[in-house]
Amino acid sequence: MxxxxxxxxxxxxxxxxxxxxxxxxxxxxxxxxxxxxxxxxxxxxxxxxxxxxxxxxxxxxxxxxxxxxxxxxxxxxxxxxxxxxxxxxxxxxxxxxxxxxxxxxxxxxxxxxxxxxxxxxxxxxxxxxxxxxxxxxxxxxxxxxxxxxxxxxxxxxxxxxxxxxxxxxxxxxxxxxxxxxxxxxxxxxxxxxxxxxxxxxxxxxxxxxxxxxxxxxxxxxxxxxxxxxxxxxxxxxxxxxxxxxxxxxxxxxxxxxVGAWHMVDHRVELFDAESITALEDWFAELPDKERTYIRLAGDGSLALPLLTRLDTIIDAQGEVFASVERWAKFWTVRPAPDAADLESLQLSGPARAAMEELRQALAGGDEGAGAALSLMHRLARDAG
Amino acid sequence: MALRDFRGVKDRIVRFRALGTTVVVGDNEVGKSSLVEAFGLIFDLPDDSKSTRIKDIQPVGQDVGPEVTAELSLGGRELTYTKRWLKNRSTELTIVEPDGRRQSWTGREAHNEAERLFSQNVDPVLWQTLMVSQGQSLVLPTPADAEPLITAVTAESGTPVDGASMPLVTAVEHEYLRYWTPRGKPTGDFARSAKAVTTAELSAAQALQAMDEVRADIRRAERLNLDLEDVTARLTDHLTGVEELRERKKATDEILLRRDSVRSRAETARARLENHTRTRLDRERLLDEVERFTKYEAELAARRGDAELVARTAAETVQAAEAALAEVVELKDLRRTDVQAAERRVADLMDRAELDRLIGQQTELVDVRARIAAAGTILDRIKVDDAIVAGLEDARAAVVEARAALAAGVPEVTVRRLGAEPVELSGTGLSAAGSPGAVSPGTGSSGTGSSGAGSSGSGRSGAGLDGADGLVPGELGFDETAELLVSGELVVGVPGQLEVTVRAGGEAATLRSRVDDAVRREKDLLKKAGVKDVAAARDLLRKADTATAELNEARRTEKSLTAGGDPGERIAVLTARLGVGEEAEAEETGGKQPAVEGVPGQMSLFEEFASPHDTLFDDFEVPEPEPDDLAGAQRTLDSAREALAEAERLLSDAEFAVAQARKAADEDRSEAQNARARSELAGERLAAAVEELEAARAVLDDDAVAAAETEATAEVEAVLDELTVVQEQVDAAGADQVAGELTHALAVATRLQGERDTLRDALRTTEGRLEQSGRDGLATRRDVAELELAAIRAEHESLARRAEAARRVYETLSRHRAAAQTKYSEPLQSRIESLGRSVYGPSFRVWLDDDLAVAERELDGVRLRVDALSTGAQEQLAIITRLAISHLVSTGEGSVPVIFDDALGWSDKARLRDMGALLGRAGDHGQVIILTCMPDRYEYVPKATFIKLDG
CATH class of the missing domain: 3.60.21.10 (Metallo-dependent phosphatases)
Incomplete structure (x- = not known):
C-alpha cells in the first residue's frame, strides 16, 4: 500500500x-x-x-x-x-x-x-x-x-x-x-x-x-x-x-x-616461509570469511616443503572462506627444490636419481616436472 | 637333528655334514620330510603351543611328547636346541659363543632367545627360498626381497643399498595406480572425472542449445511483433479506405438505378422493334414463296410432259428389240441343224476309209499266218540246237585229247617196208601215231596232217588207223612207213620170215580205253542229233536260226495286225453301219434344205441390228451337194460351225439390246412418275403459301407492317439517346468503378486480416513457447549446467595434474629402478650362468626380472621364457638358481644350507650326471642336504655322504 x-x-x-x-x-x-x-x-x-x-x-x-x-x-x-x-x-x-x-x-x-x-x-x-x-x-x-x-x-x-x-x-x-x-x-x-x-x-x-x-x-x-x-x-x-x-x-x-559479501583480489609474493606466514596472517585477519571470495594472484618460488605447506594452507582456507581460488592468469608460484630438501628425505639409489632428474627438468623450465617433484617429495616424506 | 616320538619316527638322530653334500635316503613315510618340518617347528612354536601343527606331529594313538633336538651354527655361534611339546614339554637352549663362552636357557626364555637369534641371523625370505620342500622343486625362486641376497649383490655390483627407498617405491606405485591402470589407462576417480566431464559437457551443451532456441524464439517473436504492427497498421489504413468507398457507392447507387431503368426501357423498345421486324420479314418471305412456288410449279409441269413422252418412246423401243431377238433365236436354231448334218457326213466318210483299211489288213494277216506255218514246219524237222552242237564239240575234243594221251603214253612203232617182202601188221590196241603223223609215205617223215584218225588219208597206213576200228593196215607197201601206237599187242610179220610181236604195258591199255570211250560217246551224240559229224550239226543249227527269225518276225506282224481286234469283226460292224448310213444319208440329202426365211417389217423396228442381219441373211445360201471326200465334208462342217457361232453372237447382242431397252424404259417411266409427283407437290405448296399470305394480310396488310416497324425503330433510338445521357452521368460519377474498387478493397482487407491472424497465431505460439521456457527456468538450468561443468572440469583438471605428476614420478622412478635393477642383478645372473654352463655348456645364458627371478633362458642361441621350458629344464634351472643364491650369500660371514626334498624327478640320466656333479661342487662351498627315496638319482654326486633311514 x-x-x-x-x-x-x-x-x-x-x-x-x-x-x-x-x-x-x-x-x-x-x-x-x-x-x-x-x-x-x-x-x-x-x-x-x-x-x-x-x-x-x-x-x-x-x-x-x-x-x-x-x-x-x-x-x-x-x-x-x-x-x-x-x-x-x-x-x-x-x-x-x-x-x-x-x-x-x-x-x-x-x-x-x-x-x-x-x-x-x-x-x-x-x-x-x-x-x-x-x-x-x-x-x-x-x-x-x-x-x-x-x-x-x-x-x-x-x-x-x-x-x-x-x-x-x-x-x-x-x-x-x-x-x-x-x-x-x-x-x-x-x-x-x-x-x-x-x-x-x-x-x-x-x-x-x-x-x-x-x-x-x-x-x-x-x-x-x-x-x-x-x-x-x-x-x-x-x-x-x-x-x-x-x-x-x-x-x-x-x-x-546493504550487502554482506566480499569478493577480493589479493596479490602475494611467495618465496620463503615468512611470506607464507604473512599470507596466513592475511587470511586470518579477514572478516566475514564465510561470505568472502578470495582470488589469489601469486608469484615467486618455494622450496618443496613450503610449496606443500602453501597447498595445505590454501586448501584449508578454501574450506573456511566462501571460496579461495588461485587466479590462474596471475598465479606463477613455482617449486624450487634445493639440495637440502632432497637430503632431508635420505633417498638413495634409483629414488634419488629419479628425484634429481626431475629437479633438473624443472630447472630447465619443465613445468610438469615441478608438479611431479612436489608429489615425489610429499610421497617420500610420508613414506619416510 | 634328533627326533623322538615325531610323527612316525620313534627315535632318530641324523648328522649332516656342515660343509658338503648329504643325501638322506629313505623310503616313503620313513620321516625324511619330518626333519625339515621339525627344524621349522622348533623355532616357530613354543613348547606350550596349542597349534594344530603340534597335534599333527604327535604319533597317532600315543600319549607322548614329540621332541626335537637341533645342533647348528647360527651367526658364528654353536647352538644346541631341544624342545618337547605336549607331554612333559620343555625347551632348552645352549649357546657357545665364538669366544667359547657358554650360555643356557630353558622354557620360554630359551624359545625367545632362539627365535631372536634365528630372526636376527636368518632372512626368512632366503630361508624359504633355499629350503625346497617336497613338491616345490619346480618353483623358481623370486629372491628380490631376500635382504642377504640384495646385500650380497649390492656389495658385489657396487650399487649402494637402497632399502630405504622401498616404501617410496611402493607409495609411488600406489599413487600411480590411483590414477592409471598398469597399462597406462585412466582409472578410478580420474577416469570417472573424465567421464563426468563428458556428461557435464553434454548437459551444458543441451542446456545451452535450449537457451539458443529461446533466444531464437525471442528474435522470432520480435520480428513477428514488428510484422504484426505493420500489418495491423496497414489493415487499419485500408479499412478506412473501404469505408470511404462504401460512402461513394451509396452516392452513385441512385444514378445506377436510373441507368438500370432506362436500360430496361431500351430493352423493351428493342424487343418491340425486333417483333415488328420479324413480322415484316415473315411477310416478305411469304411474298417470295408465292412467287417462287408459282414459277416452280410451272417449270415442273413442263418437265412432267417431257418425261411422259420419253417413257412412251422407251416402251416402244423395248417392243422392237424383243421382236428382233425372236428372229435371231430362230436363225440360231437353223445354224445348229446345219452343223449336225455336216457332222454326220464327216462320220460316214471316216467309216468308209476305215473299212478299206481293215480289208487290206485282213489280206496281209492271211499272208503272215502262212509264213508262220512254213517256219514252224522247218523248225519241227531240225533236232539240233546249241546244246547239242556244244556237246558234239566237247565229245570231239575229248576224242582228240584221249588219242593224244594214248600217243604219248604207248609205244610208237615205226614199221617201214624196205623190201618187197610184204610186211603184215596185226594185233590189238594199235593206232596210228597222233600228232607226229601216222603214216608218211615214202620219206617216212612225220606227217604234217593235222590230226585225227581217218581225217586225212594221205598216208597209207596212217589214215584211219585205229585199232578199234581195225584201221591198222594189215600190211605195208614198199617204202611205206607205218607209225603205230601200240596200246595192246602188235604183230609185225613178214610172213614166213618174221613176226615181231610188240605188247604194250598196262598203262597203254588204260589210255586206249579212254580213247575208245571218247569215240563211243561222240558217236552216240552224232546219232542222237541225226548228223554225221559236227559240221553237219552246225549247218542244221544255222538253218534253224533262220527259220526261227522268220517265224518271230511273222508273229510280230500278226500281233500288230490284230492289235486293234480282229479286222474281220470290225469289217462286219462297219459294213453293217455303212449300209444303214447310206440309206439315211440318201433320205437326208433328198429332203432337207436350210429353212431360213426373211422377216419382213421386223428389222425396221430395230434398226441398229438391221445391217448384220442383212448380211447374215444375204450370205445364207442353199448348201452345196455333199462332197464325197472326207476333207470336203470336214470343210462343210467347219463352215456350218462358224455360221452357228455368228448366230449365237447375234443372239447375245440382241439379248443385251433388249435388256438395255427395258432398263431405259424403266428409268424413263420412273422419271415421269417423279416429275408428276414434284409437280403436284409444288402445286400444293403454292396453294399453301398463297393461303398463308392471304391470312396474314387479313390481319395486317403489307403497308401497315412497314409502318409499324418504322415506328418501333424511332422509339428505340429515342431510348438509346436517353441511356447515353444517363451513362455519361454514371461515368462522370465513376459509379461503375466504385463497386469494383470496393470489392477489391474488401478482398485486400480480408487478406490483411488473414495475415494479421496468421502473425498473431505465430506470435502466440512463440510466446507460448517462451512462456513455457520461462516456467522451465531454462536460463537457470543453463547456468547450473555450466556451473557444474566448470566445477567438474576444475576437479578433473586438478586430478589430471595430479595424475600426470604421478605418472611422471612413476615413470621416472621406474626407469631409474630398472637401470639399477639391471646393474645389481648382474652378480646373481653371472653366478647362475656360471653354474648352468657346467651343465648345459657355454651357450647357456639367463635374464632376470625385477624380482631377480629367472625370466628367460637362452641355449644354443634359442631364447625362451622360463614357462616355455620343459618341466625337467625348469626344475634344473630352479636348483641352479638356488645354488647360485647360496653361493652368493655364503661368500659373507656365514653359509646357508640348501635343502632339496625329492628333487630331480624329471631329469634324464645325462642331466642327472651333470646335475650330480654340480651338487657335489656345491658342497665344497656350503651345506647341501638332499632328501630322497630314489638314491640312484644322486649316484653321480661326488663326495656325497649318504645316510640311509630305515623304517
Missing amino acids: PRVSVLFAMEKSITFLHSSDWQLGMMRRFLGPDGQARWGQARLDAVARIGTVAERTGAAFVVVTGDVFEHNQVERQTILRACEALKRIPVPVVLLPGNHDALEPGSLWTSSQWQAHAPEHVTVVTGTAPIEIVPGVEIVGAPWRSRRPLSDPAAPGYADLAPVADGTVRILLAHGQLTSLSGGMSEVPTIDQAALEAAVTDGRLQYVGLGDRHSTTQVTDRIWFSGTQEVTSPEEDAPGNVLKVTIGDGIDVEPVR
Missing part, C-alpha cells in the same frame, strides 16, 4: 531509495554449490535489507533501475523468492526492465508466474508514460524492450517531455552504460550523458537513476548509478549499496550499505 512521505508533505522534499542490478538468479562459477546457495540467498537478503533501510529512512518508495533478474528464464523458485523479498519492502517499488530482463517476447514481466505472484505495491515500468508513484512524484522510465536496442536506451524515457510543474518531482529510470564511462567498449548503444544533463539542467528531470554498472557511481549530483545490492565480482569498486535520495530544494544522495 503506497504511503506518502510525511517529510515530503511537510517540508516539500521527498526521500526514496535507488537500487539496481539485483540480478536475482545469478550464479558464480568460482563458488561451490554451498557457496552459491549462500550467496544467492545473500542477494535476496540484501533486497530485504533495502526494505529495512526504506523503513528506517522514511523513503517514500524504491526504484530499481534494471536487471532485477539475471534472465527472463530464471527458475520459478527465484521469482517466488524475489516476490517474497519484495514484500519485505514496505513502500511502493518501481522496477525497470533492463538488458538482462528486457521486456521482450517471453519476458518474465509478462509471464503468468510473475503476474500471479508479484506484490501489489510493485510496479513494473512497461512504457514511457509517466507514473505518479506518490503525489507530486512522477516517474518516467525507459524499459528495455530488447537486448539489442538500436539507440540511446534512456532517450525514450524523457524525450519530448516538458519541464515539470512546480511542486512536482520527475525521476527518470534508465539502464545502460554512459558513453563517458563505457570507454567505447560497449556493444550496444550507450546513454547520452550530455543530453541527460541538459534534461536535468532545464528542469525536465530532477533525478536520473541509472542501472547496469555494479559499482555505486556518481555521474553528477543528480545522475547516479546505484550499483548492485550485493557484490558479484572482485572487480567491482563499491558494490553492496542502496542510494538514499532526498530531493527538496536541493538533492542529497547517500549510499547505504
Whole structure:
C-alpha cells in the first residue's frame, strides 16, 4: 500500500531509495554449490535489507533501475523468492526492465508466474508514460524492450517531455552504460550523458537513476548509478549499496550499505616461509570469511616443503572462506627444490636419481616436472 | 637333528655334514620330510603351543611328547636346541659363543632367545627360498626381497643399498595406480572425472542449445511483433479506405438505378422493334414463296410432259428389240441343224476309209499266218540246237585229247617196208601215231596232217588207223612207213620170215580205253542229233536260226495286225453301219434344205441390228451337194460351225439390246412418275403459301407492317439517346468503378486480416513457447549446467595434474629402478650362468626380472621364457638358481644350507650326471642336504655322504 512521505508533505522534499542490478538468479562459477546457495540467498537478503533501510529512512518508495533478474528464464523458485523479498519492502517499488530482463517476447514481466505472484505495491515500468508513484512524484522510465536496442536506451524515457510543474518531482529510470564511462567498449548503444544533463539542467528531470554498472557511481549530483545490492565480482569498486535520495530544494544522495559479501583480489609474493606466514596472517585477519571470495594472484618460488605447506594452507582456507581460488592468469608460484630438501628425505639409489632428474627438468623450465617433484617429495616424506 | 616320538619316527638322530653334500635316503613315510618340518617347528612354536601343527606331529594313538633336538651354527655361534611339546614339554637352549663362552636357557626364555637369534641371523625370505620342500622343486625362486641376497649383490655390483627407498617405491606405485591402470589407462576417480566431464559437457551443451532456441524464439517473436504492427497498421489504413468507398457507392447507387431503368426501357423498345421486324420479314418471305412456288410449279409441269413422252418412246423401243431377238433365236436354231448334218457326213466318210483299211489288213494277216506255218514246219524237222552242237564239240575234243594221251603214253612203232617182202601188221590196241603223223609215205617223215584218225588219208597206213576200228593196215607197201601206237599187242610179220610181236604195258591199255570211250560217246551224240559229224550239226543249227527269225518276225506282224481286234469283226460292224448310213444319208440329202426365211417389217423396228442381219441373211445360201471326200465334208462342217457361232453372237447382242431397252424404259417411266409427283407437290405448296399470305394480310396488310416497324425503330433510338445521357452521368460519377474498387478493397482487407491472424497465431505460439521456457527456468538450468561443468572440469583438471605428476614420478622412478635393477642383478645372473654352463655348456645364458627371478633362458642361441621350458629344464634351472643364491650369500660371514626334498624327478640320466656333479661342487662351498627315496638319482654326486633311514 503506497504511503506518502510525511517529510515530503511537510517540508516539500521527498526521500526514496535507488537500487539496481539485483540480478536475482545469478550464479558464480568460482563458488561451490554451498557457496552459491549462500550467496544467492545473500542477494535476496540484501533486497530485504533495502526494505529495512526504506523503513528506517522514511523513503517514500524504491526504484530499481534494471536487471532485477539475471534472465527472463530464471527458475520459478527465484521469482517466488524475489516476490517474497519484495514484500519485505514496505513502500511502493518501481522496477525497470533492463538488458538482462528486457521486456521482450517471453519476458518474465509478462509471464503468468510473475503476474500471479508479484506484490501489489510493485510496479513494473512497461512504457514511457509517466507514473505518479506518490503525489507530486512522477516517474518516467525507459524499459528495455530488447537486448539489442538500436539507440540511446534512456532517450525514450524523457524525450519530448516538458519541464515539470512546480511542486512536482520527475525521476527518470534508465539502464545502460554512459558513453563517458563505457570507454567505447560497449556493444550496444550507450546513454547520452550530455543530453541527460541538459534534461536535468532545464528542469525536465530532477533525478536520473541509472542501472547496469555494479559499482555505486556518481555521474553528477543528480545522475547516479546505484550499483548492485550485493557484490558479484572482485572487480567491482563499491558494490553492496542502496542510494538514499532526498530531493527538496536541493538533492542529497547517500549510499547505504546493504550487502554482506566480499569478493577480493589479493596479490602475494611467495618465496620463503615468512611470506607464507604473512599470507596466513592475511587470511586470518579477514572478516566475514564465510561470505568472502578470495582470488589469489601469486608469484615467486618455494622450496618443496613450503610449496606443500602453501597447498595445505590454501586448501584449508578454501574450506573456511566462501571460496579461495588461485587466479590462474596471475598465479606463477613455482617449486624450487634445493639440495637440502632432497637430503632431508635420505633417498638413495634409483629414488634419488629419479628425484634429481626431475629437479633438473624443472630447472630447465619443465613445468610438469615441478608438479611431479612436489608429489615425489610429499610421497617420500610420508613414506619416510 | 634328533627326533623322538615325531610323527612316525620313534627315535632318530641324523648328522649332516656342515660343509658338503648329504643325501638322506629313505623310503616313503620313513620321516625324511619330518626333519625339515621339525627344524621349522622348533623355532616357530613354543613348547606350550596349542597349534594344530603340534597335534599333527604327535604319533597317532600315543600319549607322548614329540621332541626335537637341533645342533647348528647360527651367526658364528654353536647352538644346541631341544624342545618337547605336549607331554612333559620343555625347551632348552645352549649357546657357545665364538669366544667359547657358554650360555643356557630353558622354557620360554630359551624359545625367545632362539627365535631372536634365528630372526636376527636368518632372512626368512632366503630361508624359504633355499629350503625346497617336497613338491616345490619346480618353483623358481623370486629372491628380490631376500635382504642377504640384495646385500650380497649390492656389495658385489657396487650399487649402494637402497632399502630405504622401498616404501617410496611402493607409495609411488600406489599413487600411480590411483590414477592409471598398469597399462597406462585412466582409472578410478580420474577416469570417472573424465567421464563426468563428458556428461557435464553434454548437459551444458543441451542446456545451452535450449537457451539458443529461446533466444531464437525471442528474435522470432520480435520480428513477428514488428510484422504484426505493420500489418495491423496497414489493415487499419485500408479499412478506412473501404469505408470511404462504401460512402461513394451509396452516392452513385441512385444514378445506377436510373441507368438500370432506362436500360430496361431500351430493352423493351428493342424487343418491340425486333417483333415488328420479324413480322415484316415473315411477310416478305411469304411474298417470295408465292412467287417462287408459282414459277416452280410451272417449270415442273413442263418437265412432267417431257418425261411422259420419253417413257412412251422407251416402251416402244423395248417392243422392237424383243421382236428382233425372236428372229435371231430362230436363225440360231437353223445354224445348229446345219452343223449336225455336216457332222454326220464327216462320220460316214471316216467309216468308209476305215473299212478299206481293215480289208487290206485282213489280206496281209492271211499272208503272215502262212509264213508262220512254213517256219514252224522247218523248225519241227531240225533236232539240233546249241546244246547239242556244244556237246558234239566237247565229245570231239575229248576224242582228240584221249588219242593224244594214248600217243604219248604207248609205244610208237615205226614199221617201214624196205623190201618187197610184204610186211603184215596185226594185233590189238594199235593206232596210228597222233600228232607226229601216222603214216608218211615214202620219206617216212612225220606227217604234217593235222590230226585225227581217218581225217586225212594221205598216208597209207596212217589214215584211219585205229585199232578199234581195225584201221591198222594189215600190211605195208614198199617204202611205206607205218607209225603205230601200240596200246595192246602188235604183230609185225613178214610172213614166213618174221613176226615181231610188240605188247604194250598196262598203262597203254588204260589210255586206249579212254580213247575208245571218247569215240563211243561222240558217236552216240552224232546219232542222237541225226548228223554225221559236227559240221553237219552246225549247218542244221544255222538253218534253224533262220527259220526261227522268220517265224518271230511273222508273229510280230500278226500281233500288230490284230492289235486293234480282229479286222474281220470290225469289217462286219462297219459294213453293217455303212449300209444303214447310206440309206439315211440318201433320205437326208433328198429332203432337207436350210429353212431360213426373211422377216419382213421386223428389222425396221430395230434398226441398229438391221445391217448384220442383212448380211447374215444375204450370205445364207442353199448348201452345196455333199462332197464325197472326207476333207470336203470336214470343210462343210467347219463352215456350218462358224455360221452357228455368228448366230449365237447375234443372239447375245440382241439379248443385251433388249435388256438395255427395258432398263431405259424403266428409268424413263420412273422419271415421269417423279416429275408428276414434284409437280403436284409444288402445286400444293403454292396453294399453301398463297393461303398463308392471304391470312396474314387479313390481319395486317403489307403497308401497315412497314409502318409499324418504322415506328418501333424511332422509339428505340429515342431510348438509346436517353441511356447515353444517363451513362455519361454514371461515368462522370465513376459509379461503375466504385463497386469494383470496393470489392477489391474488401478482398485486400480480408487478406490483411488473414495475415494479421496468421502473425498473431505465430506470435502466440512463440510466446507460448517462451512462456513455457520461462516456467522451465531454462536460463537457470543453463547456468547450473555450466556451473557444474566448470566445477567438474576444475576437479578433473586438478586430478589430471595430479595424475600426470604421478605418472611422471612413476615413470621416472621406474626407469631409474630398472637401470639399477639391471646393474645389481648382474652378480646373481653371472653366478647362475656360471653354474648352468657346467651343465648345459657355454651357450647357456639367463635374464632376470625385477624380482631377480629367472625370466628367460637362452641355449644354443634359442631364447625362451622360463614357462616355455620343459618341466625337467625348469626344475634344473630352479636348483641352479638356488645354488647360485647360496653361493652368493655364503661368500659373507656365514653359509646357508640348501635343502632339496625329492628333487630331480624329471631329469634324464645325462642331466642327472651333470646335475650330480654340480651338487657335489656345491658342497665344497656350503651345506647341501638332499632328501630322497630314489638314491640312484644322486649316484653321480661326488663326495656325497649318504645316510640311509630305515623304517
